[in-house]
Each structure stands twice: as structure tokens, then as C-alpha cells.
Amino acid sequence: MTIRRHHDMGGLDAGAVEQTEHDYAIWEKRVDAIVKVLSTPERKILSTDELRRGIEELGPGVYDNLNYYERWISSATNLLLEKGVITVDELGAKMADVEARWQKDRDTGS
Amino acid sequence: MSHDDHDHSHGHDHSHDEPHPYQPDIEDAPFTERMVMAQAVAELIVEKGIVSTDEMRAQIEFMDTREPALGAKLVARTWLDPEFKARVLTDVKAASAELGIDIGDIPIQAIENTEDVHNVVVCTLCSCYPRMLIGLPPDWYKSRAYRSRTIKEPRKVLEDFGTTIPDNVEVRVHDSTADLRYVVLPARPAGTDDWNEERLTDLVTRDSMIGVSLAKSPETA
Structure with missing residues (x-):
């Protein structure tokens, strides 16, 4: 029996390929841009391999419950925390700030 | 950042034929x-x-700005210019640069469909894709079904896309990695002998450059 991690799915049985697609939303494009600008040769704060390692380490449950760019931002954020580029406190405060702003926008219908 | 920064852009600046809803x-x-x-x-x-x-x-x-039209231009040129095709098969980056297309630093290998061989591309481990040449991948390319089955039963997967490859044609599957991506050069459709580059370009679809379909035929173009 082959021991595999959950992302290593090549050759397994699965259902029909459903030809789904969607136009990328701006938040998805932003996640893509965050990773790319942090991976430039001048910065090298993130690498493709690190991003993938981080995605694979999300674990089977999280991996399957998140959509594609949700996995990317989860991995990228974990890497930034791991490398000390941002701190947990900064992230928590900023997320609360963003959420409060967006919630206010929703409530006021703007 | 402005207050509306998280709003969805409902503009349809996508590159494929039909508009698609957000998830x-x-x-x-x-x-x-x-x-x-x-x-x-x-x-x-x-x-x-x-x-x-x-x-x-x-x-x-x-x-x-990265969209299938860039790859389509490259493919159409290979149909018209055998020497250009030889250069594409050797070095996609240099050949793309001849057309003013910068594919960046991650290597892309072109693989040619012939009378005897049909190629299809997958990334079983994640979602590696020649994004600098044909844009961001469709959702199905990243799906569990496509990633799992393509290396095991490629002909059946191609059937899911309505593509039937004759038994006498070999199907080759290429598993992409973070360090090497693939783009398929679909075969030039019959009945296009007197077509110019612009018309030929319209026959080259994204899916034909992934290898799950053939280039459009003149009748359906």
C-alpha cells in the first residue's frame, strides 16, 4: 500500500470532471498579487515551494473545506507569521479593523 | 484602501468565450x-x-493581461512557420519574446500534438499551469477529479470534455511541477490551408492548449 498525503491525489479514483469555472474576484486577484510581489527576486520573502508546503500542511479537513485562493492566503499568512514579517497581534488587529469597516459598509449599504 | 475595495468587480474582463458566474x-x-x-x-x-x-x-x-490569446498567437504562428515551431519546441521563452510575450522565469515546455500523439497536461499535486502564457487556470484544472484521474485514465477524462482520441493515437500525460509547466501545441485543423494568422488564432482555445480538446475546426469557428 502506498502512503500518501492528502494533496497527492494523482491516480486515485474520482468522479467526472465537472467543467466548472468562474471569473476571478478582486479578492482572489489580490491574493495572487500578494504572493507574486512577495516572491520577486528582489524580495524573496515567499517562494512557490514554501507556499505549496504551507498549503499541504493545512491538513485534510482545512484543505478540502477552503477554496483555492483561501488556501493560498492561509498558507501565505502562516509563512509571514513564521518568518516574523508580521505578528499575530498585528494580523489580529488588522483583521478586526477590516471586518469592522466592511461590516459598517454592509450595514449602511454603501 | 478605499471603502469599496472588497466589492466584487462584475466586469467581464475574462478571456474565454462565455461569461461565467462567480462561485x-x-x-x-x-x-x-x-x-x-x-x-x-x-x-x-x-x-x-x-x-x-x-x-x-x-x-x-x-x-x-495574461490570457489564452497570447498562447493562441504563439500556436498559430507555429502552424504557419515551421522554423518558428522548432524554436518554440526548443525554447518557449525565447520564441515568445519574438512575439513580444514575456513568460517570466518559470520554464514552460511546449509539446506538439501530431497524427500519432495527443498530449494532455495536469498538475496532480497542486495547480501548476503556464499562467504567464495562457492566464490563470479554470476551476476544473484544480479540481480533485481532474488531478486524480488524468494520469490514470486520460482517455476517459478527455471523454468528459467530449474529446475522443482514436485508439491508434497515443495519449501522453504530462504532470506539471512548480519548476516546469507545459503548453500543448494542438494540431492545425484540416481545411485551413489558405487561412492567415489572425483567422488561425481564433481556432486555438485555452482547452486545446491544456490538451483536453482539439483546436476548433473551421466549421465550428
């Missing part, structure tokens, strides 16, 4: 925790002076 789970929920996280990280890296808002915007705009 329902995103459409229904105004925002998710990961969307908040993405915005927070974007603001933090700007506030820390690591990147500028202009660079972020420029990067998003740059990726919007």
Missing part, C-alpha cells in the same frame, strides 16, 4: 474570514513599506 459561496456571502485575512495582509505589507499600493495594483493589472 456561489462567494457571491452569497458578502465576505469570508479568508477574504478579511487577504485584505488585512495586503494592507499590512503596504503599511510596513514592503510593497507599494502601486505595485500591488500593477501586479493585478498585469495578470489581467
Whole structure:
């Protein structure tokens, strides 16, 4: 029996390929841009391999419950925390700030 | 960042033939925790002076320019110019540069469909894709079904796309990696002998460059 991690799915049985697609939303494009600008040769704060390692380490449950760019931002954020580029406190405060702003926008219908 | 920065852009600046809806789970929920996280990280890296808002915007705009039309132009040129095709098969980056297309630093290998061989591309481990040449991948390319089955039963997967490859044609599957991506050069459709490059380009679809379909035939173009 082959021991595999959950992302290593090549050759397994699965259902029909459903030809789904969607136009990328701006938040998805932003996640893509965050990773790319942090991976430039001048910065090298993130690498493709690190991003993938981080995605694979999300674990089977999280991996399957998140959509594609949700996995990317989860991995990228974990890497930034791991490398000390941002701190947990900064992230928590900023997320609360963003959420409060967006919630206010929703409530006021703007 | 402006207050409406998280709003969805409903512009259809996509590159394929039909408009597609956003994923329902995103459409229904105004925002998710990961969307908040993405915005927070974007603001933090700007506030820390690591990147500028202009660079972020420029990067998003740059990726919007990456679309299948770039790859289609390359393929159509290979149909018209055998010497160019030879250069594409040797060095996609240099050949693309001849057309003014910068594919960046991650190597792309071109693989040619012939009378005897049909090629199809997958990334079983993740989602590696020649994005600099044909844009961001469709959702199904990243799906469990496509990633799992393509290396095991490629002909059946191609059938899911309505593509039947005759038994006397070998099907080769190429599993992409982070360091090497593939683009398929579909075969030139019959009945296009007197066609110019512009018309030929319209026959080259994204899916034909992934290898799940053939180039469009003149009748369906």
C-alpha cells in the first residue's frame, strides 16, 4: 500500500470532471498579487515551494473545506507569521479593523 | 484602501468565450474570514513599506493581461512557420519574446500534438499551469477529479470534455511541477490551408492548449 498525503491525489479514483469555472474576484486577484510581489527576486520573502508546503500542511479537513485562493492566503499568512514579517497581534488587529469597516459598509449599504 | 475595495468587480474582463458566474459561496456571502485575512495582509505589507499600493495594483493589472490569446498567437504562428515551431519546441521563452510575450522565469515546455500523439497536461499535486502564457487556470484544472484521474485514465477524462482520441493515437500525460509547466501545441485543423494568422488564432482555445480538446475546426469557428 502506498502512503500518501492528502494533496497527492494523482491516480486515485474520482468522479467526472465537472467543467466548472468562474471569473476571478478582486479578492482572489489580490491574493495572487500578494504572493507574486512577495516572491520577486528582489524580495524573496515567499517562494512557490514554501507556499505549496504551507498549503499541504493545512491538513485534510482545512484543505478540502477552503477554496483555492483561501488556501493560498492561509498558507501565505502562516509563512509571514513564521518568518516574523508580521505578528499575530498585528494580523489580529488588522483583521478586526477590516471586518469592522466592511461590516459598517454592509450595514449602511454603501 | 478605499471603502469599496472588497466589492466584487462584475466586469467581464475574462478571456474565454462565455461569461461565467462567480462561485456561489462567494457571491452569497458578502465576505469570508479568508477574504478579511487577504485584505488585512495586503494592507499590512503596504503599511510596513514592503510593497507599494502601486505595485500591488500593477501586479493585478498585469495578470489581467495574461490570457489564452497570447498562447493562441504563439500556436498559430507555429502552424504557419515551421522554423518558428522548432524554436518554440526548443525554447518557449525565447520564441515568445519574438512575439513580444514575456513568460517570466518559470520554464514552460511546449509539446506538439501530431497524427500519432495527443498530449494532455495536469498538475496532480497542486495547480501548476503556464499562467504567464495562457492566464490563470479554470476551476476544473484544480479540481480533485481532474488531478486524480488524468494520469490514470486520460482517455476517459478527455471523454468528459467530449474529446475522443482514436485508439491508434497515443495519449501522453504530462504532470506539471512548480519548476516546469507545459503548453500543448494542438494540431492545425484540416481545411485551413489558405487561412492567415489572425483567422488561425481564433481556432486555438485555452482547452486545446491544456490538451483536453482539439483546436476548433473551421466549421465550428
